Every structure is written in structure tokens, then in C-alpha cells.
Amino acid sequence: MSDWDIAIKxxxxHNIPRVYKVLKEHPYLEDLxxxxxxxxxExxxxxxxxxxxxxxxxxxxxxxxxxxxxTEDVREIVGKIVGTNKKVVLGKSMVAYESGIRKYLQSKGNEVWETDLGELLIQLADEPPSHIIAPAVHMTKERIRDLIKEKLGVDPGDTHEDIVKxxxxxxxxxxxxxxxxITGANAVAADSGxxxxxxxEGNIRMTTVVPPIHIAITGVEKILPNLEYAMNEALVQAAYAGLYPPTYxxxxxxxxxxGDVEQKRVSPAHGPKEFHLILVDNGRKKANEDPVLREALLCIRCGRCHFHCPVYRAIDGKMGDPPYSGPMGAMWSGIVYQDYKPALLCSxxxxxxxxCPMKINIPKVLEYLKSKYFESIRKQ
Ligand code: SF4
Structure with missing residues (x-):
């Protein structure tokens, strides 16, 4: 058995039975x-x-x-806010990866650290992520132990708990x-901002609160009409990812x-003194004009489709252009990279x-992308 076979098994x-259990115990989630x-x-x-x-x-x-x-715009905006020779902590953000933010900021002389454990492992190994919510799902704990020993110079021991410590x-x-x-966003509330x-893990809470400046980078499709919808999105995402109730x-x-001095609301207090939100298009608005591709914009990044896809499992997770992977990754490679080839893998x-909690007809979108791929070949 290869490392991938062991790790994905x-x-x-761990994941599939947990999601079914969560949905059975909290039946309101399907309604949400x-x-x-x-x-x-809307x-x-x-x-x-x-x-x-x-x-x-x-x-x-x-x-x-x-x-x-x-993505060039994203790098320019982030580059101006961050500058050079700074220390930057990154909370897991797929749009930051899509925009090449970590490597860009490093090239400007900044020290940049991924703080999601899976993303940190990916950074240490200098490898692409293999799953949208579990980026290091392709690594066995034995490999992770050896990687940490090599890159951080510490022998973490053999258990999952030792590695996390x-x-x-x-x-x-x-x-x-x-x-x-720097973080992404699961959802953005249009009415409240x-x-x-x-x-x-608690890394997002630390990343958003401890440093004096917080930058959030996210796709325009993450907008929801109001905060109630946005909160619901977070709950649904956590449930279908099998991590319910979410810790934070x-x-x-x-x-x-x-507002503690005479009830006058003043800023900053103990947390960040600056908050920046970057809303990214990068192909999303064009996809929204297409009645088939628009469906893909409903994705809430729960990662459930990956574990149920026989192709994703069979080809070592190499389905889609990083950070996008699995069935959703085959759709999103078409949207943000105009790469229709990953769709060809769909069986x-x-x-x-x-x-899919959003009831996206993923095979239909992938069939459509296949036809776009062959159309582009014909034009060559
Ligand atoms: S396509 Fe559906 S199942 Fe797959 S990650 Fe997106 S919301 Fe989840």
C-alpha cells in the first residue's frame, strides 16, 4: 500500500461516518x-x-x-499593506493560495507562517495541498513525524497528540x-460588513485578534445577504466537513x-487597529454569467465530495489545480485558472x-467543462 492509500483510508x-452521525444527531442542519x-x-x-x-x-x-x-491586484493590495521585513501569520485561505500570497510576501523579505496545522505541514514540505479542508490528508502520521524532525529539528514522538503539541x-x-x-472568510455578511x-484549532482566532493588522482575502461568491445567513453558512460548512459543533x-x-468610556464607541481596543477586506473576482463574475458554471459558485468548501469520489481516491488526490482539489477542484480549476482538463477525470x-450540501449538480458542471476543453482543442 502506498502512503496515499494508507493516509486516505x-x-x-474518520470523516465519512462522522458526517453522517452529525447530520443524524442535528437534523436541523439540512434545513439550514x-x-x-x-x-x-439571491x-x-x-x-x-x-x-x-x-x-x-x-x-x-x-x-x-x-x-x-x-490575483495580480490581490498581491499588489496585500503588498502595499504589509510592506517588507514583517512577520505575517496566515490562517488557512484558499484565495490567498490562489493569489500566491505566501510566496509573494516571502519574496519581499517577509517572514510568513501558515498557522493551520495542515497548511504548516504543506509549507514545511513545500508541497501543494491535497484536500480543501485537510490539506495534508496525503501524509501519514509517520511521514509527518519525520518531516517535523527534519524541518523543525524536534522529535515530536509517535502519537497524533505529540505531533500537535x-x-x-x-x-x-x-x-x-x-x-x-491574514485569513480568508467562510462567509461575508453584506448588511453588516x-x-x-x-x-x-484556535489559529484563526489568534490570527484575527493578536496582530495589529488583519487582512481578510476572499472570493466574491462568499457574500451572503446578511449576518444570519453568514452564521448559518459557517455552521453548515462545519457540519458537512464532519467537524460539528465547531470549536470556534x-x-x-x-x-x-x-464603548466602555461613557458608551462612546472608539477604536482600536485590544485587537487589531486595522481591518482590510479584499473581495476577489478572478473569474468568478464571468462564471456567474454562465447558467451552468454559476452552480459551482454555490460551493461552501466543506470537502465532502472529495471523500466520496472514487476518482479522487484512486489517483492520489491529484484532481484539480491547487489549492482546489477533488470534484469541486475540477470545477474551480475551470473557473479561476481556465483549466478545463481536470474535468476530464470525472467518471x-x-x-x-x-x-453535496448545496445540491450542486457537479457531474453536470464537469460534463460542461469537458465540452469546453474539447472546444478549446478544436480551436488550436
Ligand atoms: S462541491 Fe459541495 S460537497 Fe464539494 S466542497 Fe463544495 S459544497 Fe462541499
């Missing part, structure tokens, strides 16, 4: 998923209107909002001394503030559609 055995789908469809039907509303809301609570047409000790100092924290982030749900609405088993 263990990952699937339906509502989130409705909220996302935003996509008036995307420019909601982008504008979100940006105004962010500014009204003391934050700064930016619209980035492409070493990462905790290593990252704690980085959090406490970082100048800037708040971002919602769901997590279990973070709401960030602008920089830190207090149309249909499991992904059955388990």
Missing part, C-alpha cells in the same frame, strides 16, 4: 443548508449590488474594503510576535473597539452530487 474512515443555498442564489442573482453593499458596510464599521479583479509550541511565538494576520470564520466561530466586524459516478 484512515482519513475516510437549504436556506444557505437560497441566500447564495446574492449571485444581483452580485454587483451585493459587492457594493458589502464594501460600503465594511467602510461604515471602520474597515477598508477593496475589490480585486485578479510540537506545532502548538512552534506557532505560539509566531502568533505573539506577528505584525499582520462582518466576516465569519469557522475553525477548531469567529465574527469580525471591522477593527477592535470599545460520472454521481456520489458528489448526492452528498
Amino acid at each position: 484512515r482519513g475516510i474512515e 443548508a437549504r436556506k444557505v443555498r437560497e441566500g447564495k442564489i 446574492v449571485l442573482s444581483k452580485l454587483d449590488y451585493y459587492i457594493d453593499m458589502t464594501m460600503k458596510s465594511v467602510e461604515s464599521i471602520g474597515g477598508k474594503a477593496y475589490f480585486a479583479e485578479n 510540537v506545532a502548538r509550541d512552534f506557532l505560539r511565538q509566531k502568533f505573539l510576535t506577528a505584525d499582520i494576520g 462582518s466576516i465569519v470564520l469557522v475553525e477548531n 466561530v469567529n465574527i469580525t466586524s471591522g477593527p477592535s473597539s470599545t 460520472h459516478a454521481g456520489n458528489c452530487r448526492e452528498v
Whole structure:
């Protein structure tokens, strides 16, 4: 058995039964998923209107909002805020990866650390992630132990708990001394300008609160009409990822503030003094104009389709362009990289559609992308 076979077998055995158990124990989650789908469809039907509303809301609570047409814009905006010779902690953000932010900031002389444990392992190994919520799912714990020993010079021991403790000790100092924290967002509330982030490790809470500057980078499709929808999205994402109840749900609405002196609300208080939200297009608005591709924008990044896909499992997770992988990755490679080739891998088993909380007809989208691929070949 290869390392991948061992690691994915263990990952699937842990994940799949857990999601079914969560859904059985909390039957209201399926209803919440339906509502989130409705909220996302509402935003996509008036995307420019909601982008504008979100940006105004962010500014009204003391934050700064930016619209980035492409990844070059994202790097330019982030580069101006961060500058050089800073220490940056990154909370898991797929759009930051899509924009090449870690390597870009490192090239400008900044010290940059991924703080999600899986992403840290990916950084140490200098490898692409293999799953959207479990980026190091391809690594066995034996390999992780050897990697940490080699890169951090510490022998973490043999258990899962030992490995996590070493990462905790290593990252704690980085959090406490970082100048800037960068995260993504699970959802953005158009009415309040708040971002919602769901997590279990506590790294997002540290990244969003400890450094004096917080930058959130996310796709425009993450906007929901209001904070209620955004909160629901976080709960649904956690449930279908098999991590329910989530240990932490973070709401960030602008920089830190207090109203404790005569009830006058002033900013900053103990948390960040600056909050920046970058809303990224990079192919999403064009996809939204296409009735088939629009479906893919409903994805909430739960990663459930991966574990149920026979192709993803059979080809060592190499389905899609990083950070996007699995059935959703084959769709998203087409949207943000205009790469339709990963769709060719789809065998149309249909499991992904059955388990997707957003009821995305993934095989239909992939069939459409296949036809776009052959159309592009014909034109060559
Ligand atoms: S396509 Fe559906 S199942 Fe797959 S990650 Fe997105 S929301 Fe989850």
C-alpha cells in the first residue's frame, strides 16, 4: 500500500461516518443548508449590488474594503499593506493560495507562517495541498513525524497528540510576535460588513485578534445577504466537513473597539487597529454569467465530495489545480485558472452530487467543462 492509500483510508474512515452521525444527531442542519443555498442564489442573482453593499458596510464599521479583479491586484493590495521585513501569520485561505500570497510576501523579505496545522505541514514540505479542508490528508502520521524532525529539528514522538503539541509550541511565538494576520472568510455578511470564520484549532482566532493588522482575502461568491445567513453558512460548512459543533466561530466586524468610556464607541481596543477586506473576482463574475458554471459558485468548501469520489481516491488526490482539489477542484480549476482538463477525470459516478450540501449538480458542471476543453482543442 502506498502512503496515499494508507493516509486516505484512515482519513475516510474518520470523516465519512462522522458526517453522517452529525447530520443524524442535528437534523436541523439540512434545513439550514437549504436556506444557505437560497441566500447564495439571491446574492449571485444581483452580485454587483451585493459587492457594493458589502464594501460600503465594511467602510461604515471602520474597515477598508477593496475589490480585486485578479490575483495580480490581490498581491499588489496585500503588498502595499504589509510592506517588507514583517512577520505575517496566515490562517488557512484558499484565495490567498490562489493569489500566491505566501510566496509573494516571502519574496519581499517577509517572514510568513501558515498557522493551520495542515497548511504548516504543506509549507514545511513545500508541497501543494491535497484536500480543501485537510490539506495534508496525503501524509501519514509517520511521514509527518519525520518531516517535523527534519524541518523543525524536534522529535515530536509517535502519537497524533505529540505531533500537535510540537506545532502548538512552534506557532505560539509566531502568533505573539506577528505584525499582520491574514485569513480568508467562510462567509461575508453584506448588511453588516462582518466576516465569519469557522475553525477548531484556535489559529484563526489568534490570527484575527493578536496582530495589529488583519487582512481578510476572499472570493466574491462568499457574500451572503446578511449576518444570519453568514452564521448559518459557517455552521453548515462545519457540519458537512464532519467537524460539528465547531470549536470556534469567529465574527469580525471591522477593527477592535470599545464603548466602555461613557458608551462612546472608539477604536482600536485590544485587537487589531486595522481591518482590510479584499473581495476577489478572478473569474468568478464571468462564471456567474454562465447558467451552468454559476452552480459551482454555490460551493461552501466543506470537502465532502472529495471523500466520496472514487476518482479522487484512486489517483492520489491529484484532481484539480491547487489549492482546489477533488470534484469541486475540477470545477474551480475551470473557473479561476481556465483549466478545463481536470474535468476530464470525472467518471460520472454521481456520489458528489448526492452528498453535496448545496445540491450542486457537479457531474453536470464537469460534463460542461469537458465540452469546453474539447472546444478549446478544436480551436488550436
Ligand atoms: S462541491 Fe459541495 S460537497 Fe464539494 S466542497 Fe463544495 S459544497 Fe462541499
